[in-house]
Amino acid sequence: MKYYPQKLESKWQAFWEKKNLFKAFEDPSREKYYLMEMFPYPSGNIHMGHVRNYTIGDVVARYKRMCGKNVLHPMGWDAFGMPAENAAIENNTHPAKWTYNNINGMKVQLKRMGFSYDWDREFATCDPEYYRWEQLIFLKMYEKGLAYKKRTHVNWCEKCQTVLANEQVENGCCWRHTDQEVSIKEMDSWFLKITDYGEDILDYCDKLPGWPERVLTMQRNWIGKSHGAIIRFPLKDSDEVIEAFTTRQDTVFGATFLCFAPEHPMVREIIKGLPEEGDVLEFVERTLKMDRYMRTADFTAKEGVFAGRYCLNPATGEKIPIFVANFVLPDYGTGAIMAVPTHDQRDFEFAKKYDLPLRVVIKPPGQDLSEETMTEAFVDQGILVNSGPFDGQRNLGALDSIAEYLESKGMGYKTVNYRLKDWGISRQRYWGAPIPIIYCEKCGTVPVPEEDLPITLPLDLDMRPNGGSPLPFSSSFFETICPNCKGKARRETDTMDTFVESSWYFDRYTCPDYTEGPLDQERVNYWMPVDQYIGGIEHAILHLLYSRFYTRVLRDFGYLKVKEPFTNLLTQGMVCKETQECPEHGYLYPQEVKEDCCVRCGTRVNTGNTVKMSKSKKNVVDPQPLIDEYGADTVRMFCLFASPPEKDLEWSDRGVDGSYRFLNRIWRLVTDHIDEITKVPVYEGKDSLPDRLKAVHRKTHQTIKKVTDDIENRFHFNTGISAVMELVNEVTQFLNSKEKKDDTAWSIIREAIETSVVLLSPVVPHITEEMWEMLGHDECLITVPWPEYREDALEVENRLIVLQVNGKVRSRIEVPVSYGEDEIEAKALADERIKHFIDGKPVRKVIVVQKKLVNVVV
């Protein structure tokens, strides 16, 4: 009987669906296990990254279910976003139609993979029944001051035609368009006050043992907490004061000038009417025009301009000049810095360039340092000098006392600064959740009354050919009546960042049909938190940080009881493949290469690095043809077998063949011997066995132990699968051997084979169900309990002991397990080969490691 994956996979998928086997029910008497993979953006087709992510999750879901857990394993769609708008313009369809078409297609693909989702909980975030609750949460945040609007400098991506959050800017470029530099625009924007929770989110980074350390490190760095002080510099000839944040208040006596960021609001104010005004304004405008990447690139020269004014160094009382400088960041600290050229390299270079004074305030212990001769800033620790009452102290030791000194004189205070800024969520896009706000000329900004929710996205709009949002041009959408004064008013036409949807979708899976509010207390409190979350490392900051923020907000609103959404996080590696590049024609698809040459020009192609699959590198492998050819089980198995989940997976067509061959091998093992196997019961562990059979029996139970450990503790499916392969090899070898095959032997073989089938079932659920049925079982494999190994089956009579002389392996002996150290040592020293290597030399020491080895030192 041949293995036909397509036929048997659709048979079992239909069976599971009919029996509703993956539907989750709330049952407080059972231990819940909430497992989730990051939901996909419905781009059209599933790609290899999805296949890998969801296969890993499915194995865990099926395994936990077999272990008796009440498993929730949902799936849905991250359905708002730009690509729908672009596709709509290109294909002259509507984003909604395009999105729902894609969802339907991808759902078919996911079902074809045999994933064990509870499809009854599926939803798409573009459904008003989902985003209405998101709008409600926004209103509550607005009420509490957690959502606010301000005019500020924001990141703008020309290709997206919208504002981006700080988290969505990578190396100065848009996270979606890595070749599009982000520019700075001043505009009105809605923000969520994630900074209110920054400290708590940071604090809990130490309380998430189930998260990968590197993700936590990235989040800690992103929050960027630093201890320092705000120092107040009085503006000369004015009552105003300039505040500067520093972590080096120990160097305040050496601050010889002050720098503003060009964006700083005081800049325009203080230069009014001065001869320098024109120069300063010209410099500010020139700097603001630069895009963010150019401005912050390390090759960009540090530049500045004198602002024509002075302020007083509060420590020395001296007047120091004020500059505007391009390297000062507007949104870190206060946007103004005190410059200490002697002890900061940037300030040193700036001072040399503009011929500004230097004053040494820290000297290296036991050495001298002078302003005239120093060629770079002295940034190490040392002893304070020229620092009034603090002379002679060690600089680090004086950090606190200098802060206190400034504070006592009203010239500053100790503080903590964060790099984390509030989350900008306004998007000048159409395909997103509308922000439920109304602007009235009389009443100002007015929240939409709760009972008017949802503010639905109108579906009867045509996309604008230039790519902008049609909402500001749709009077039927934006024209409205003020809920307060009933006068004419205008709706907010910006929509929310799509990361808002994904910040709480995991909560909504627990009660997707709930109509009384965002979350059904009873159900959400039963299932949350997510026990295991699985997804790509690319969301280490973005989605995972926002979700932690939202969970805290929802908790404070009383919707949730948990503070952290995800107890355990597994970040799977990328799916990679080598690239091929023609010197003439750039990256090539595999079919464009014949015998290592470009089909177009015949030039020899260069095989490039193995990198993440992407369309632009033309190294993508579409899973669908593979599923069609080999079946879902083979694709699932290869994804798991090629490498452990947290590492990158290198795609290999040959490797897929190997997985397919193995499935054929175990299939033949079952079908070729089905009569002999099914006529005997599974070995019960009672009859005594000849050595060879005992070895098979032992291997069976060793394999259970190994596979369980690999899944339960490490998610190392690759070694688990290897272990089952070994067991199958052992059985095959036994069957090919001349050993007698009586009923006892067949019952041992039955045990080994059935164990292999059960252990493999989370990985390759279809073929194993089919074999399980052939083996005479009528219950579904998913309801079979996960096997436990028998301790007594693991016992051995003899143990292999490795014999070493001076640490080199020279011989091996078998000894009974009952042997003590002395007996093993005696046996080892009596070994012929060991005697030969001792060669009459005096034995200095003999090390005996129980159960393992003997090392003779001569």
Add this chain to the structure above:
RNA sequence: GCCGAAGUGGCGGAACUGGUAGACGCGCUAGGUUCAGGGUCUAGUGGGUGUAUGCCUGUGGGGGUUCGAGUCCCCCCUUCGGCACCA
């Protein structure tokens, strides 16, 4: 520049607490199979050396700790990832 992860056969990867390095799979070699091909089965497969069931050598490089190091410590190199004028 800073932080982190990783470097093991021709390839993907094993080796979990220091104890037989290379499990398992791919590829390759030889052979079997009424063997067209594909498939499948058996044996072999880190390198060197050899008459030898042998010996030497070997986990990016160099030191060290240890009876014993892929594993622990120090220095260096390479690759990948994150952050990067953060005051």
